[in-house]
Amino acid sequence: MAKKFVYHYFNIKGRGEIPRLLFAAAGVEYTDDRIEFSDWPNIKGTTPLGALPYLEVDGQKFPESVAIARYLANEFGLAGKSNLDKLKIDVLVDQMILLRESAVTMHFEKDETKKVELMKKFKEEQLPKCFGYIEKALSENSSGFLVGDQLTWGDLALIDLDDMLHNFGNLINLDNFPKLTAHKKQIEASPQISTYLKHRPVTSH
Structure with missing residues (x-):
């Protein structure tokens, strides 16, 4: 069964855009949860490290933009052949x-x-x-x-x-x-x- 991905980041590109590009390049469906800055104070406490972005994979939450990007690259065959x-x-x-x-x-x-x-x-x-x-x-x-x-x-x-x-x-x-x-x-x-x-x-x- 396909994994369910939910990606949480502000409604900007910033340091959180590479995972979105990876989803696009791979043609993989995901939920792009774009958070407005005005809503951030109420959401911050629910995130893994009190920061964005974070990725949900089948309900599990994972922080850190570069780690997320590297994981998605490996998952989608976009991390190199060797x-x-x-x-x-x-x-x-x-x-x-x-x-x-x-x-x-x-x-x-x-x-x-x-x-x-x-x-x-x-x-x-x-x-x-x-x-x-x-x-x-x-x-x-x-x-x-x-x-x-x-x-x-x-x-x-x-x-x-x-x-x-x-x-x-x-x-x-x-x-x-x-x-x-x-x-x-x-x-x-x-x-x-x-x-x-x-x-x-x-x-x-």
């Missing part, structure tokens, strides 16, 4: 997470002087390091995917990161990363992802 593939994907996703955390810290920094310093470090050090590594991975893989010859959750994490950086004020110029630009077009043009992106709710983040 343990070495999984390692490559994990390394790439770890780099993306570090960059995402830096972008979020910078975006919400209130001190303008400190924000300028964070922006300088982000654009001159962190972003080139992360996307240079990703560009190299794409250059070494003729399929156009990050790892192997088929879609994995690493590809979905990358298009989600691209989206977030653009929402935060076009923090990346994809013209500097031609392989990444081609990758984004390839993944977003795939039928299931294209359909999902076309119909997902429009949110601020």
